[in-house]
Amino acid sequence: MTPQLKNASRYTNIIFDLGDVLFTWSASAPRSPVPADIILKILRSFHWMEYEKGNLEEAEVYSLVAKEFSVTSEDVKAAFQAARDSLQANPQMLDVIRQLKEAGLKIYAMSNISAPDWAVLSTKAADEDWELFSRTFTSAAAGERKPNIGFFEKVIEKARIDPSSTIFVDDKLENVLTARSFGMHGIIFRDQSKVIKELKNLCFDPVGRGQEYLVSHKQNFSSVTSNGLTIDENFAQLLILEATGDKNMVDYAKSSSHFNFFKSSTVPSNSRESFPNDMDTTSIGLTVTDHVDLASKLAVMDEMLKYRNSDGIIQVYFDHSRPRIDPVVCVNVLTLFYSNGRGQELFETLNWVEKILVNRAYISGTYYYHGADQFLFFLSRLIQASSYVQQRLGPVFKERIVERFGIEADSLSLAGRIIAAAAVNIEDKRDLETLLSMQSEDGSWGDGWFYRYASSGILIKNDGVSTALALKAIQLVNSTP
Known part of the structure; x- marks a missing residue:
């Protein structure tokens, strides 16, 4: 094509x-009687430049450069004939x-x-x-x-x-x-x-090339770790689904209640450690898929409320033995709750997210997420889900987005930044130009580290996510009045 x-x-x-x-x-062709370094010097000489302009005949230039570089004209002629043959x-x-x-x-x-x-x-x-x-x-x-x-x-x-x-x-x-x-x-x-x-x-058209990449890899978007392992997980599939709106594009483990980050609960690479279902993947899954009925969603949300720490902040896992909290996870749970009219039940969690935003606590990433732009990207989803949150956090969110413009980042972070800006009607053309220059030859956007194993620091990326979000970023900027 x-x-x-x-x-x-x-x-x-x-x-x-x-x-x-x-x-x-090749300046060092096997049959060349003149060393390669001399050949290169000849090519930079005044006489050769005049020859290239047509001011000297071939025999004349061979004679002149031979004299200048202490070789015979016959050897010069033979050397360049060998170069021509190569x-x-x-x-x-x-x-x-x-x-x-x-x-x-x-x-x-x-x-x-x-x-x-x-x-x-x-x-x-x-x-x-x-x-x-x-x-x-x-x-x-x-x-x-x-x-x-x-x-x-x-x-x-x-x-x-x-x-x-x-x-x-x-x-x-x-x-x-x-x-x-x-x-x-x-x-x-x-x-x-x-x-x-x-x-x-x-x-070439970046959107057409990117879409061609996604179609040619549909249902085959595995994630890759920074130490070279391939993992099959649900979270990336759900983000691709949300960005593309195409259920045929992805392959994830469907659930009517809890979702797990991994397609199976056991981490690959011969690890015996298992991960419980998490609030993050569950919130994204219940928000972007259409196979779970409202009653089931509300039941899961009731259960989520049981997993708050002593400060009232929602935890990462459906597991009281792992009382971990993360701002991005909080944002994604809030998005689920506000999308279903129950955001007020997590006011302590929203208060903490607001402090994270106001004081730029996200600037080096979070416990599970790699960079600052990831936090702002997910927060933009929450702002779009709730007029109350938009009114409360919108002004400072705009400030935090604009101050990120032009900061060097990988393709995933730039795409997330552009999408976040568009969510509050700000056009980030500066970062879009950089993002466009980062498209790979095969049409994808790669090298976008997204989240990490917190205990080891190993990063995880998914080129399908980076490409889907980059395409969404381009389309949002192009469609902004």
């Missing part, structure tokens, strides 16, 4: 360098260019290359590969070379391109710098995978 361009993409043209970007060669196309980059071309972008090539070298290079790819380029510009034909401004001016004029709608890809910083000085978006080609990721994120 050909990816679609962004609806609001500013880019219509891409200019690629050829050498070391779309084609690779030239080969980069199929992965050509495949990406094909996708960009099919999506509607105009593709150009711009290379510092002599006429003889261009004659050889033009035979190193199939005709259909060269047809991907609307036009190829060489220094030999232009009489100019990168990074000279004159070469760029000629390309802009002859291709009739708008620099502000153009991406420029080159392996040399000085060339990219000149391109940027014209207003182009410059990409330095150092890590091919990062370049491909950036090109796709700049040009």
